[in-house]
Amino acid sequence: MPARKVKIEVTADDGNKLTVVFEGKINRNKLLQVLDFVELLGGMPELVEDKTFNSLSKFDKLHNIVNSKFPIGWFTSQEIMISYEDTFSEPIGLSTVSTYLSRLTRRGFLVRSGSFVERRYKLRRVIQQENSPTNA
Numbered sequence: 001m002p003a004r005k006v007k008i009e010v011t012a013d014d015g016n017k018l019t020v021v022f023e024g025k026i027n028r029n030k031l032l033q034v035l036d037f038v039e040l041l042g043g044m045p046e047l048v049e050d051k052t053f054n055s056l057s058k059f060d061k062l063h064n065i066v067n068s069k070f071p072i073g074w075f076t077s078q079e080i081m082i083s084y085e086d087t088f089s090e091p092i093g094l095s096t097v098s099t100y101l102s103r104l105t106r107r108g109f110l111v112r113s114g115s116f117v118e119r120r121y122k123l124r125r126v127i128q129q130e131n132s133p134t135n136a
Contacts, residue, residue: 003023003024003025004023004024004025004026005021005022005023006021006022006023006026006031006034007019007020007021007022008020008021008022008034008035020034020037022034028072028073031072031073032072035071035072058092058096058100059100059103061084061087061088062080062084062092062097062100062101063100063104063109065080065083065084065087066080066101066104066109066110066121066123067123069083069087070083070122070123071123072122072123073122074113074120074121074122075120075121075122076119076120076121077094077097077098077101077119077121078094080097080101081093081094081097084097098119101121104121105121108124109123109124110122110123110124111123111124
């Protein structure tokens with residue numbers, strides 16, 4: 001695998017800006033360690049700290065779980081169900097999770113792979129090119 005470069009920029013509520021550049025052979029575990037580091041420095045708010053999540057629909061809560069807990073790599077509906085129940089202390093059916101993940105896929109937020117039994121998902125990446133040439 002060729003060397004890659006990932007740049008993470010976070011602006012905290014107090015206006016402080018944190019920029020982390022990670023270059024080399026990057027895998028899911030290394031990126032999660034970097035994100036944990038950013039969170040330790042206070043750059044990323046905890047999902048459950050926000051009281052407004054109680055008023056959100058199950059679909060919106062699930063969407064937030066995907067964005068905050070699974071930003072990198074593949075995941076299954078079972079993993080989302082467990083994370084949802086751990087985070088919100090409320091049950092959600094596996095069929096409900098599968099339906100919501102299917103909707104997120106149709107809306108372009110997720111990429112789906114595998115057969116029905118081995119289905120997995122990941123966030124669709126939007127690649128932002130730095131220093132791209134402009135056509136005049």
